[in-house]
Amino acid sequence: MRIDLVTLFPEMFSVVRDLGVTGRAHGNQLWSLHAHSPRDYTEDVHRTVDDRPYGGGPGMVMMAEPLTRALSAIRTQRATQDQDTQEQSNQDQAAQDQAAQEQSNQDQAAQEQATQERATQDQSTQDHAPVVLLSPIGKPFDQAQAKRLARSSGAIFICGRYEGVDQRFIDQHVDEQWSLGDFVLSGGEIAALAMIDAAVRLLPGALNHDQSSTQDSFQDSLSGLLDSPHYTRPENLNGQAVPAVLLSGNHAHIARWRREQSLAITLANRPDLIEQARARGLLTKADERYLLALVAP
Numbered sequence: 001m002r003i004d005l006v007t008l009f010p011e012m013f014s015v016v017r018d019l020g021v022t023g024r025a026h027g028n029q030l031w032s033l034h035a036h037s038p039r040d041y042t043e044d045v046h047r048t049v050d051d052r053p054y055g056g057g058p059g060m061v062m063m064a065e066p067l068t069r070a071l072s073a074i075r076t077q078r079a080t081q082d083q084d085t086q087e088q089s090n091q092d093q094a095a096q097d098q099a100a101q102e103q104s105n106q107d108q109a110a111q112e113q114a115t116q117e118r119a120t121q122d123q124s125t126q127d128h129a130p131v132v133l134l135s136p137i138g139k140p141f142d143q144a145q146a147k148r149l150a151r152s153s154g155a156i157f158i159c160g161r162y163e164g165v166d167q168r169f170i171d172q173h174v175d176e177q178w179s180l181g182d183f184v185l186s187g188g189e190i191a192a193l194a195m196i197d198a199a200v201r202l203l204p205g206a207l208n209h210d211q212s213s214t215q216d217s218f219q220d221s222l223s224g225l226l227d228s229p230h231y232t233r234p235e236n237l238n239g240q241a242v243p244a245v246l247l248s249g250n251h252a253h254i255a256r257w258r259r260e261q262s263l264a265i266t267l268a269n270r271p272d273l274i275e276q277a278r279a280r281g282l283l284t285k286a287d288e289r290y291l292l293a294l295v296a297p
């Protein structure tokens with residue numbers, strides 16, 4: 001997964017590139033990050049990226065031209081990278097083909113198929129990564145979106161500042177707008193950081209323990225519900241004991257307890273997620289009995 005960002009503050013992204021789970025995944029080349037400043041794509045001596053809004057009013061607006069030039073440079077870089085990768089894979093494929101040829105001395109059908117596959121791959125060297133503008137007017141970002149990003153070849157994020165971005169750039173180049181929530185940030189960077197973190201931890205191999213992300217809130221393995229509480233040593237913390245069931249060693253009982261905790265926490269905090277799980281047929285009879293006991297004890 002390759003993430004490109006157009007941002008006035010490229011240095012902010014060292015947080016996900018260098019630290020923690022995302023930093024380790026970056027070191028292991030599971031993803032790459034490329035931050036570009038629109039100031040590097042200005043043509044005046046002051047490196048101007050913003051100007052006053054037409055029609056008056058407070059604040060400044062990000063100009064379309066530096067953003068457009070930055071985007072065009074990113075597209076070229078991405079396509080070149082794809083081509084390099086493609087050439088390498090073509091070379092590998094050619095070597096494999098030759099070895100196969102020498103070994104079995106032809107299998108016409110297999111050869112034709114290999115040629116066809118390479119033709120299909122060549123078409124994919126164009127960059128189709130979506131251009132995503134971080135914006136409070138965008139679609140609220142959620143776990144499904146994080147999953148979609150993690151399964152893709154990446155995206156090009158545009159981080160707005162000031163009052164926002166000239167609408168003509170959005171009309172011309174932006175494919176999607178994503179919001180971090182119903183509040184206004186000073187810029188798109190913190191939203192992009194959160195989204196990148198959420199996607200990278202889903203990449204295969206990003207987490208130490210394979211199961212870690214599947215047991216998280218919103219995941220299908222939890223029927224889209226919220227996570228249950230977690231405890232670690234000491235067994236007794238100033239009189240607060242760990243729930244006895246977790247010490248029982250009975251895995252079925254522990255699983256049922258965790259499920260019930262999930263149901264109770266979700267009902268209390270996000271009843272909409274209970275409704276979604278019910279609509280998707282993900283609640284068992286035992287779940288429904290437990291929920292009924294919670295609302296009508």
Ligand SMILES: C[S@@+](CC[C@H](N)C(=O)[O-])C[C@H]1O[C@@H](n2cnc3c(N)ncnc32)[C@H](O)[C@@H]1O
Nearest residue numbers: 134135136160163164179180184185187188191
């Ligand atoms: C001060 S905000 C502009 C707010 C804009 N005038 C409005 O009222 O919708 C500057 C930039 O921060 C980013 N931003 C602010 N809130 C955001 C949110 N909730 N989600 C994603 N990006 C956000 C956007 O890129 C936006 O262009």
